[in-house]
Amino acid sequence: MLKTQVQELEANKIALTIEVEKEKVDAAYNNFYRRAANSIRIPGFRQGKAPKHVIARFIGPDSVKEQVEEELVQEVYPQAIKETSLHPVSPFSVEESNLREGAPFTFKAVFEVRPKLGDFKYTGFTSKVQREEISDESVEKVLKQLQEQYSKTQPVEDGQLQADDYFSANVEVSCDGEVDEELSDDKATHKFVETDKVYSNCKDMKVGETREFDVKIDGEEDKDSKYFGRSLHYKVALNRISRPTLPEMNDEFAKSISEEFQTFDALKGKIREDLEERAKYDAEERAFDDLLDQVMQNYEFDVPEAMIQSTIDFFIQGLDRRWRQYGTTIQDYLRNSGKEMNEFRETFREKAARQTRVMLLIDAIGDREKVEVTDSDYREEIEKRAKDYGMPVEKLLSSLAGSEGEDNVRFSLRSQKIRDFLLKNNQVNYDMVKEADLNKGGIDA
Numbered sequence: 001m002l003k004t005q006v007q008e009l010e011a012n013k014i015a016l017t018i019e020v021e022k023e024k025v026d027a028a029y030n031n032f033y034r035r036a037a038n039s040i041r042i043p044g045f046r047q048g049k050a051p052k053h054v055i056a057r058f059i060g061p062d063s064v065k066e067q068v069e070e071e072l073v074q075e076v077y078p079q080a081i082k083e084t085s086l087h088p089v090s091p092f093s094v095e096e097s098n099l100r101e102g103a104p105f106t107f108k109a110v111f112e113v114r115p116k117l118g119d120f121k122y123t124g125f126t127s128k129v130q131r132e133e134i135s136d137e138s139v140e141k142v143l144k145q146l147q148e149q150y151s152k153t154q155p156v157e158d159g160q161l162q163a164d165d166y167f168s169a170n171v172e173v174s175c176d177g178e179v180d181e182e183l184s185d186d187k188a189t190h191k192f193v194e195t196d197k198v199y200s201n202c203k204d205m206k207v208g209e210t211r212e213f214d215v216k217i218d219g220e221e222d223k224d225s226k227y228f229g230r231s232l233h234y235k236v237a238l239n240r241i242s243r244p245t246l247p248e249m250n251d252e253f254a255k256s257i258s259e260e261f262q263t264f265d266a267l268k269g270k271i272r273e274d275l276e277e278r279a280k281y282d283a284e285e286r287a288f289d290d291l292l293d294q295v296m297q298n299y300e301f302d303v304p305e306a307m308i309q310s311t312i313d314f315f316i317q318g319l320d321r322r323w324r325q326y327g328t329t330i331q332d333y334l335r336n337s338g339k340e341m342n343e344f345r346e347t348f349r350e351k352a353a354r355q356t357r358v359m360l361l362i363d364a365i366g367d368r369e370k371v372e373v374t375d376s377d378y379r380e381e382i383e384k385r386a387k388d389y390g391m392p393v394e395k396l397l398s399s400l401a402g403s404e405g406e407d408n409v410r411f412s413l414r415s416q417k418i419r420d421f422l423l424k425n426n427q428v429n430y431d432m433v434k435e436a437d438l439n440k441g442g443i444d445a
Contacts, residue, residue: 004080012115012304014088015095018080020072020105028072029101032064069099069107077109087114090306112304117364120299123425127290131283131430132438134275142271143249150256153242160204161241165192167202170237175227183232202236210237224336287428288419292358303356311352311359312345366418373413378406381413 003019173183254267
C-alpha cells in the first residue's frame, strides 16, 4: 500500500507526494542488478556473476539510480493516481526525489488535473434562433440536384462546347516558353463552367479544334503560386464533348432512386420530411450553442493549459487529414506562408479554449443529471448505423467491442442526451426564415 499526500499548488495543478516502502525499493534495485549482470560483460567475471558493487561501479552509481528511479516511478504512479481518484490531463514531472537503496523512496509528481466545477446555472435561460422554413422551392432544389445526379451523358460530335458540358482535352501549359509538366495534362477532363478563369476561353470549341490563350495568374487564390504575377500560355486540343441529358421527373424517376418510392409524390414527400428534420436539427444546434454561451457567460473557470493544447492537437490533426485529401499538408502551408508551427497553433487557442470549456460543462451537466447510456441505447444506435452502412449488426458490434470506437459511440449518445436535456429545460424560440435569409443579422450557425 502506497502512502500518498495531495497538495493543490494552484488552480488545476496538483503535487502528489508518493512514498514507496523500503522493501519495494530494495526489490527494484535487486531486479536491476540481476538484469544488468546477465546483460553486460565485465572483465574478470562470468556473465551473471558480477557482484552489485562491481556492476554499480561499471555502470556508474548515478546511472543506476536514474534507471531504478524511472522504473519505480513508472510502476507506482498509475497505482497512486487510481488510489487518489485524481484525473491528470498532462504528463507529470518528478520533483524532490530522494531515492537510495535500503530506505523508503519519496517523490513528488506534479501535473495538471481536470478542473472540478462548482455550482453553476444551466436551466432557466431563453434562446431565440433562426430555423429554416421548408418551402416548395426547397424541395425543388433537391429534386434538381437529384435530376443532375442521375443524368446521363451522350457524346456530341458536331456541336460546340457549352455550359455544363463535360470535355476531355490535351492541355499543354507553358511559361516563358518552357512547358510545365505538372500543370500540363494529356488526358484532362473537366466540366465546362463559363465563370472558370482558364477554361472559359474554350467556349464554342469543337471536337478536334485546338485553341491557344494566355491566363494572368493574379487572383487572391493564386498568391502562393510560383507563377503569381506572371502569365501562363495554354494550348488546348479538344478531344471529346459529352452533354448530360436530364431524366424526366415522374414515377419512373422516383423508382430509379429507390424501391422505397413507388410514386414521384412519395419521393417529394420524403425529401420534404428529410429537409424538415435537418432544419430542426440545425436550429437545435444553434440553440444548444447559444445556451452554452449563456451558461459560460454566467460561470467562469480556468481551463488547464494541457487540455487546451490537446484540443488544438485535435483541430490540427483533423485539418491535416482534410488537406491531405487535396494533396497538401500543414507543413506545405507553413512553408509557403512563412509561419512557425507555434504561431499557427496560437491561431486556434480561442476556439480550443471555448471548445474545452464546453466539453467540461457538458460533462458536468451530465454527471449532475445522472445521464447514462444504457446497453439498450448503444444497441439501438448500432442497429441504426449498421442499416446505414449496409452491414450486419453483429459484425459492427464486434468491430467496435473493446475499442475507442465503442467509447466514441457512447460518448456521442451521452452528449446527445445532455443536449436534449438543455433544450427541454430552457426556453427556446424559433424565428422561421427562408434559406436565403438564414443567419442574416442573426446568430451564426
